Structure formats: structure tokens, C-alpha cells
Amino acid sequence: MIFFLILIILMVLSFVAQQFIGPLPPFGARVFLMQIIMLYGAAALPTPGMLSLAFAGGLMWDLRHAQIVDGQVEIGIGWSVVLYTVLCSVMGGLRPLFQRGRWEIHCVLTGLCVAAIQLSEYLMLSVRRQPVVFSFSREIWWRIGGAGVAAAFLAPFFFFGLNYIAYMLGYDPHPERSRGQ
Amino acid sequence: MNARVNAIAIAGFAAVLIATMVFAGNQHNIRRMQAAFLGMVTPVLRSGSGIERKVTAYREGLKTLAELEKEVNQLRIANKELKATNQTLRGLEAENNRLRTALGYHERSVFQLMPAQIIGRDASTWYKTIVIDRGAEELVSPDMPVITEDGLVGKTTIVSAHSSVVVLISDESCKVAVTVEGSRDQGIVRGERAQTGSAPEITLNFLSKQARLTPGQKVFTSGVGGVFPAGVLVGEVREFKVRELDAYATIAPSVPLTTLQDVFVVVSETK
Numbered sequence: 518m519i520f521f522l523i524l525i526i527l528m529v530l531s532f533v534a535q536q537f538i539g540p541l542p543p544f545g546a547r548v549f550l551m552q553i554i555m556l557y558g559a560a561a562l563p564t565p566g567m568l569s570l571a572f573a574g575g576l577m578w579d580l581r582h583a584q585i586v587d588g589q590v591e592i593g594i595g596w597s598v599v600l601y602t603v604l605c606s607v608m609g610g611l612r613p614l615f616q617r618g619r620w621e622i623h624c625v626l627t628g629l630c631v632a633a634i635q636l637s638e639y640l641m642l643s644v645r646r647q648p649v650v651f652s653f654s655r656e657i658w659w660r661i662g663g664a665g666v667a668a669a670f671l672a673p674f675f676f677f678g679l680n681y682i683a684y685m686l687g688y689d690p691h692p693e694r695s696r697g698q
Numbered sequence: 699m700n701a702r703v704n705a706i707a708i709a710g711f712a713a714v715l716i717a718t719m720v721f722a723g724n725q726h727n728i729r730r731m732q733a734a735f736l737g738m739v740t741p742v743l744r745s746g747s748g749i750e751r752k753v754t755a756y757r758e759g760l761k762t763l764a765e766l767e768k769e770v771n772q773l774r775i776a777n778k779e780l781k782a783t784n785q786t787l788r789g790l791e792a793e794n795n796r797l798r799t800a801l802g803y804h805e806r807s808v809f810q811l812m813p814a815q816i817i818g819r820d821a822s823t824w825y826k827t828i829v830i831d832r833g834a835e836e837l838v839s840p841d842m843p844v845i846t847e848d849g850l851v852g853k854t855t856i857v858s859a860h861s862s863v864v865v866l867i868s869d870e871s872c873k874v875a876v877t878v879e880g881s882r883d884q885g886i887v888r889g890e891r892a893q894t895g896s897a898p899e900i901t902l903n904f905l906s907k908q909a910r911l912t913p914g915q916k917v918f919t920s921g922v923g924g925v926f927p928a929g930v931l932v933g934e935v936r937e938f939k940v941r942e943l944d945a946y947a948t949i950a951p952s953v954p955l956t957t958l959q960d961v962f963v964v965v966s967e968t969k
Contacts, residue, residue: 533742535821536829537750539956547823563700565707572711576718580735581863582825584855585725586871594728595719602711635823642824642891646870657891660823 520688521566524558524679525573532577544656546663549631551577552601553668553675556627559605560615561683561690567609568602575601591645592638600637604630618694620676628669635661729840729856736829737858740817743829747817751959809927811845811962812836817861824891826869826898826955828852832963833860841925843964849931849952850874850919851961862963867932868898868955875922876902876932883909884920887932887949898955900933905945911938917949927964 531550538548555574559567575598584591608626615623639661643651683690722728761769818829832838834857844851844864852872856863865872868889876887885905889898902917915935921928937948 529739530742532821533739533746533818536743536818537746538821539819545823547821549821564704568707568711572715577735578822580732582820582822582827583728583732584825584865584871585728588725590725590728591871593719594722594731595715598715598718638822638824639891642870652891664823 520683520686521558521562521569523682523686524554524562524570527679528554528558528570528574529577532581541663541667544659544663546660546667548667548671549634549664550671550675552631552634553627553672554679555601556605556608556623556630557672557676557679559608560612560620560623561679564609567605571601571605572598575599592641596641600634604633613693616691616693618691620680624672624676625669627672628665628667631668632661632665635664732856732863733834733858736856736861736863737833740829740831740858740861743818743861744831747815747831809964810966812838812965814844814862814961814963816959816961824870826866826889827855828864828866828958828961830854830862830864830961830963831860833858833862835859837965838862838963843926843930844961845930845964846953846958846961848954849933850926851953851955851958853925854963864961866898866955867951868900873923874926874932875920876917877920878902878909878911878935879916879918881909881911881915883911884922885946887917898951899936900949900951902935902947902949903944905947907940907943907945909938909945911935911945911947913937916952 528551531554535548535550538550540547551574555570558570562570575596576594578597578601579592579594582592583594608623608630611622611626614620639657640651643649680690722731812832814830814832816828817831820827830844838854838857840854840857842854844853850867852864852866852869854862855865866889867874867887870889870891872889874887875884877884883905885902887900887902889900905911913935917932917934919926919928919930919932931952933949933951935947936950939946
């Protein structure tokens with residue numbers, strides 16, 4: 518429970534901190550720290566914890582970014598929660614592997630999930646904004662893929678640090694590996 | 699046992715999610731929720747922004763005495779120039795108002811500006827917004843223009859007690875009616891979802907096919923639409939192209955939108 522609360526606090530702090538990180542050159546891909554912590558939590562915590570983190574992450578994102586244009590809400594509050602829940606469920610589906618202490622795949626998956634979030638947001642905006650145009654230029658692919666690559670690169674550091682915090686707080690994220698030892 | 703706990707958790711999650719989506723179904727509730735959330739994170743944003751400013755000030759503060767002296771001299775000259783220009787403009791403003799009164803027009807109002815610091819920037823890929831440290835308690839409300847001495851920045855959207863979100867003119871959802879200097883051409887300026895290069899670019903659309911813009915021509919707000927006052931510099935034409943039905947131009951914003959630190963909110967058009 519304490520570890521879950523720590524993850525929530527870290528998500529809020531990283532959500533604020535990522536606003537001070539500029540876009541990555543040359544095409545402006547962004548660094549998403551909050552999503553990395555959320556996806557770690559999805560792999561490390563049981564289903565209720567995973568769902569709570571997805572809800573907190575999606576709600577924070579929507580409350581900061583939902584725009585009302587010409588009296589219409591572009592992407593309603595709650596859609597990011599749905600998206601994050603789907604992706605967290607994928608991470609949670611590979612939890613048995615994580616419990617055995619193998620989190621390499623989860624790091625790669627974190628990158629893929631972050632890229633999927635960008636792609637989904639882009640598609641949702643393309644549908645909502647008039648005229649409906651699905652333009653997939655090189656810049657757009659770089660922004661989607663670049664965010665995923667940055668997340669996959671940062672994920673091992675975050676996973677290592679968060680595992681360390683978990684052990685310090687008496688929560689074992691890899692119980693099957695511990696049992697094996 | 700685990701399966702039962704998971705089933706209860708999923709049912710509870712679905713119920714809370716549906717309740718949230720239903721509650722957030724209208725604009726009024728969304729604005730209230732967004733303002734409340736912005737109010738909650740504002741203290742953390744202020745702290746982060748304070749640290750960022752200190753780091754920047756420290757980095758920029760490492761200058762030699764000669765460099766500082768040169769900078770002070772340049773600032774003194776710029777200050778004198780601005781004072782002189784200001785005096786001239788005040789005279790012109792008074793004369794303009796006298797003439798307008800003589801012609802039976804209403805006296806042109808003067809902006810009342812609220813200085814604000816940027817305490818947060820958007821971390822998302824597709825939106826371009828900033829957070830400023832002024833809110834409803836400082837008389838800021840949604841849809842107020844935000845400017846700097848260089849020109850137009852954007853408009854306020856979400857307003858909490860002591861902070862507000864400003865959507866930048868480089869965002870695709872921010873549309874501004876403009877006129878082009880030295881011509882009668884009018885159009886709508888809007889941002890691009892993904893731009894080439896790191897410097898933001900905006901496009902001027904719905905120009906007449908007969909329009910002939912040249913690079914370097916300045917673009918000003920036209921005042922049409924009611925949100926932005928007329929005569930605020932938006933940027934200058936970089937490239938102009940004629941399409942089958944209309945023409946469009948690429949505009950370089952006059953304000954460095956990615957490195958901004960301080961802005962002014964136009965809280966009123968009367969002093």
C-alpha cells in the first residue's frame with residue numbers, strides 16, 4: 518500500500534517535472550516520465566493497483582490537456598484512462614515474467630506503449646479536428662517513434678530505481694525470483 | 699480469492715470511470731475539474747519554475763565585467779529609444795482619439811495589461827500550451843489575449859484561482875483573424891500539429907487567390923472574432939503560395955514561443 522502511494526506521488530511529481538523537459542531535437546519528440554512510472558506500476562502491482570494507476574495517470578493527462586474548441590470538447594475526459602488501462606493491461610499480462618525478475622521485455626514494451634499512446638492521441642485528434650486529415654509525414658512518425666525510443670531508453674533506469682524503492686519499503690516486485698533464491 | 703478481488707476491482711474501476719465520463723460530459727464541469735486540478739498542481743509548478751529560473755539565471759549570470767558593462771550600455775540606449783518612441787506614440791494616440799471623436803467614432807480603448815510569469819510548459823506531443831502564474835483572483839478569465847512586447851502569444855483557456863493555461867498561437871486549435879500590412883488581405887492564422895524543424899511556424903489560410911504577399915510583410919490581428927484586439931503583431935510572412943481555390947502563407951511568429959519567460963494578459967481594453 519505504501520509503495521502504491523509512493524508510485525502515485527512519483528507520478529504526480531514526474532507529471533510536473535516532464536513539463537520542464539524540452540522537446541528532443543531534431544523533430545520535437547517528447548519525454549514522458551509519468552507514463553514510464555505508470556507502466557512500471559502496471560507490471561509490479563496486482564490488478565487493483567494497476568487499474569488505480571491507469572486511472573490516476575489518464576485522469577491527470579486529460580485534466581491538463583482536454584481542450585474546449587468552439588464550444589466543443591475535443592477529446593472528453595476519461596478517454597486517456599481507457600487508453601492507459603488497455604496498455605497497462607498488456608503490461609500486467611506479462612506480470613508473471615516480471616515476477617520472475619525478467620523485466621527486459623517490459624522496458625521495450627514501455628517504449629512501445631508510449632509510442633502507442635502518441636499514435637492514439639494523434640488519431641483521436643485527426644478524427645476530431647476539421648477537416649479530417651490523416652497526414653503521416655516523417656515529422657509525425659519521428660514524434661511518435663522518438664517518444665517511444667526515449668521511453669525505452671529511460672525505462673531501465675526507472676525500473677531499477679523503482680525496484681530499489683520497492684525493496685526499501687518492504688514490497689517485493691519479483692517474489693518468484695526471491696523464492697527461487 | 700484473487701479472482702474475486704480482481705472482479706470487484708474491475709467492476710469498481712468501470713463504475714468510477716463511467717461516473718467520471720458522465721460528470722465530465724458538459725463544458726462547465728470540465729472547466730471546473732480542470733481549474734481544480736490546475737490549482738492543485740500550481741504550487742509544485744511554481745517551485746519547479748523557480749528552480750528552472752535560478753538555474754537559467756546562474757548560467758546566464760556567468761559573464762565577464764566587460765560583457766555586463768556592454769549589456770548595460772545597450773540597455774540604456776534601448777531604454778532611451780523606447781522612451782522617445784513612447785512619447786511620440788502618446789502624442790499620436792491623443793491626436794488619433796481627438797480625430798476619432800471629431801468624426802463621431804468611439805475613443806479607442808487602451809489595453810490594461812497584467813504581467814505574468816510562465817510556470818509550466820506543455821509536455822504533450824500534439825498540444826502547445828503554457829501555464830502562467832495569474833488566475834481568476836488576478837481578474838484573468840477564459841479567452842483573454844496574451845501578448846508580449848514582441849506580439850501575440852495566445853489566449854487563456856483554463857483558469858484556476860492563481861494560475862491559467864494559455865493556448866499558444868502555434869497550436870492547431872488557436873485560430874486568429876489577421877490582416878496583412880500594406881494590403882487589404884485578410885485570413886485566419888493557425889498552428890500546425892507537427893512542424894518541420896524546432897522553431898514553431900503558423901499558417902495564414904483562406905487568403906484570396908488574388909493576394910500577393912511577399913516575404914517579410916508583417917501580419918497583425920484584425921480584431922474580427924472578438925477575442926483578440928486589432929493591431930497586435932502576429933508575425934511576418936516567410937513563404938507565400940497560391941492553391942487551386944485560395945492562397946496561403948507560412949508565418950514566422952514574432953514572439954519566440956519556445957523560450958518565453960514573461961507575458962502580459964490583456965485583462966481589459968480600458969484603463
